[in-house]
Amino acid sequence: MIESTDPPSVIEELVDLSRVAETIQSQLDSFQARHERAGLVLPQDVLQGLRQFNAKLITLRESVTTIEVERRSLRVFAEIGHVVNSSLDLPTVLNEVIDTIIQLTGAQRVFLMLRNARDEMEIYVARNWERESLRPGEYEISRTIVNQVVQHGEAVLTTNAQEDPRFDSMQSVVAYSLRSILCVPLKAKDDLIGVIYADNRIREGIFTESDRFLLSAFANQAAVALENAQLFNDMSMSYDQTLEALVAALDARERETQEHTRRVVLYSMTLARKMGLSEDELIEIRRGALMHDIGKIGVPDAILQKPGPLTEEEWVLMRRHPEEGIRILQGIMFFEGAVDIIGSHHEHYNGNGYPRGLKGEQIPLYARIFSAVDALDAITSDRPYRKAQPFKVAYQEILRCRGTQFDPKVVDAFMTIDEQEWRALRAITLPRERGREPTMEAGGKRGETTR
Amino acid sequence: MIESTDPPSVIEELVDLSRVAETIQSQLDSFQARHERAGLVLPQDVLQGLRQFNAKLITLRESVTTIEVERRSLRVFAEIGHVVNSSLDLPTVLNEVIDTIIQLTGAQRVFLMLRNARDEMEIYVARNWERESLRPGEYEISRTIVNQVVQHGEAVLTTNAQEDPRFDSMQSVVAYSLRSILCVPLKAKDDLIGVIYADNRIREGIFTESDRFLLSAFANQAAVALENAQLFNDMSMSYDQTLEALVAALDARERETQEHTRRVVLYSMTLARKMGLSEDELIEIRRGALMHDIGKIGVPDAILQKPGPLTEEEWVLMRRHPEEGIRILQGIMFFEGAVDIIGSHHEHYNGNGYPRGLKGEQIPLYARIFSAVDALDAITSDRPYRKAQPFKVAYQEILRCRGTQFDPKVVDAFMTIDEQEWRALRAITLPRERGREPTMEAGGKRGETTR
Structure with missing residues (x-):
């Protein structure tokens, strides 16, 4: 793990500032109250300015929180991103991809789908937030959203699928009471090789624009890792098959x-x-x-x-x-x-x-x-x-x-x-000779059994 | 490339706040000046509070700038990180690593060193900020810092090597007028397989803690990419060698x-x-x-x-x-x-x-x-x-x-x-038969030349 170096807590400083501004305002309020009988009135701009001030500090706190959340997510991403590429073994890569996504986005379910030989998106990994693999019965997802991502090659994010006007007519969204859906393409070079689909059925609005960015970046890495693993597996399989084929051909001589x-x-x-x-x-x-x-x-x-x-x-x-x-x-x-x-x-x-x-x-x-x-x-x-x-x-x-x-x-x-x-x-090893078991009547002299 | 979604500019809002605070202060100053003759004095806390306020806003602007710079770097990292893993071809991987590091940290020179068969750190790639490969004559680096990273397995960052007391006795640092040095380990699983060394000889303090974090995260990814490429190359080479060896053995029959x-x-x-x-x-x-x-x-x-x-x-x-x-x-x-x-x-x-x-x-x-x-x-x-x-x-x-x-x-x-x-x-192809060129006297009948 990489050591983290946190900058001074900006949020705390903003809270501090709000406190100072409130003190100033209450002191000016009581100052004005004390001197009101003398007809003394503080400039209107001052009091208005202080009110503006406090409102702006609250907005600022929200903006800084957004930035901070993204910065922290990105740091986690930077730390664990290499995990995705830490193996050329396909199942390992797939599981790492999913578990990391759940960790980063707080999704309830994540599906990794890859294009199969029949050109359909097929679910290869399906996991829930408890790091358990889902059963096929729990596979109801919005195929409409998947198809949309496949067609346009771009991420789709909805923070409330039931209210989003884009998804009015989509039966699956209503039927499965889906809420927050985030679906991003897996692209290797220019080919769309699959999608990552994350959703959450209970809380609304859990996926943010920042999650979308993060998951897209992640999908890019995952796609490359998957492609590398595939390339490695293909070569490894070819190598094994070649050796077996040549050895079988040589065996045939003897x-x-x-x-x-x-x-x-x-x-x-x-x-x-x-x-x-x-x-x-x-x-x-x-x-x-x-x-x-x-x-x-x-x-x-x-x-x-x-x-x-x-x-x-x-x-x-x-x-x-x-x-x-x-x-x-x-x-x-x-x-x-x-x-x-x-x-x-x-x-x-x-x-x-x-x-x-x-x-x-x-x-x-x-x-x-x-x-x-x-x-x-x-x-x-x-x-x-x-x-x-x-x-x-x-x-x-x-x-x-x-x-x-x-x-x-x-x-x-x-x-x-x-x-x-x-x-x-x-x-x-004997598919073509099944049943030709060695028989009991066999004999033969002792000595060298193999050459 | 991933579409970027920028949050509202916090820096601009802070500048705005400073302006509002200054307006309030100048209005209160002139209010006080106007009423001074009447013996009216604003509470001391108010004016002091406002001065504090302006000072704090300036500090805040610095903190937010730090966070923002890191957030932006991390976004770049997230976007280009997968490039490092986009190839199993070793030289391509190495060049991508270096060019990305220069882009992210603004280093002048970056060296990627890998442990060779004699257990020494050997420079494999050396590039400057103009994306040119360095000549061996430009290879002077602080071996002391490299050794320190190799021994302890942890990153070393110094923003001014000439003034840093840790490097007093290091001749190379003084001799080559090095300033900002950042050196991080390349670790694959638990093995230190190399280091990435970045430096800048002119400006002071260009590498920040955030750069150190970034480069360490990057090094983790790069190490994995290098290891994958190595694994793939090893298998590919073994495959070729095996086929050649078996074919040569078969050729010998004929x-x-x-x-x-x-x-x-x-x-x-x-x-x-x-x-x-x-x-x-x-x-x-x-x-x-x-x-x-x-x-x-x-x-x-x-x-x-x-x-x-x-x-x-x-x-x-x-x-x-x-x-x-x-x-x-x-x-x-x-x-x-x-x-x-x-x-x-x-x-x-x-x-x-x-x-x-x-x-x-x-x-x-x-x-x-x-x-x-x-x-x-x-x-x-x-x-x-x-x-x-x-x-x-x-x-x-x-x-x-x-x-x-x-x-x-x-x-x-x-x-x-x-x-x-x-x-x-x-x-x-004839190392053992050099000189046995086909001779002019050869004859033979026409027809099938090969079987």
């Missing part, structure tokens, strides 16, 4: 189904959340899981698609993929944490993994988490050389490798997750 | 050198710029060129890496790559324009191309531009079945196919670009 990567993304985030990792860490795990096999871009088809076991020479090439993955994505800020998974997801807790033979806690935590769910998906999916096996087999196998292939802490967390939860996640 | 894609990106943007396309269109072309062969993810190694000509069956598979590329990236907003290149870069102007046999203007403009530079790079690069050929051969070949393979308008624009320009672009 596997019959393209869903392996999407499944291990969900599985690893579930297990990491169970282990108490933060949302920021989950994002890094998500990226790492998504890109874990990216290094296989460079592995020849002949090895990747070989139906039988690999020769030792082929294994040498295959085992390069974690380091190749790091080589491809290293130095890209977005994957700073993710490379932990890409480079170390084939390390084993006992040091028997590859490429570096890391042991125990030398293996990054993300990779220790990931390798367990990678095994889960490998065991419960068809492979060229064996059928998918049931989840129960996966639990047995992962428990069997507790402390050898897998981190005991990771396995312990894994065991607390119900089979049903894994099944549910698998179903999300 | 070609000896991995630079083909990076070259056609530069070539196609150069040709498109020559043809007068907008910056936004150039961005779409850049993305399309970068991803043009993404559909080859699905083409088997055996075809992609075949040293000799393809069989008819192999061609069928190869010719699927434009549609496969569209299938992978379709629906991703980022590639909305780019898919024009991905899907149609093997169409020929006369309708003899693939996959759809589009003719003339049916082929998207971006694709018509791209196919010319794709041919240029194919001809001037080594192929498994022939050596790279000189640029002169590429010009001849592209001109020969004007109206058959290529759009005549595109070829005409291509011909206006000097060979040296292509060579220079090729050199940019």
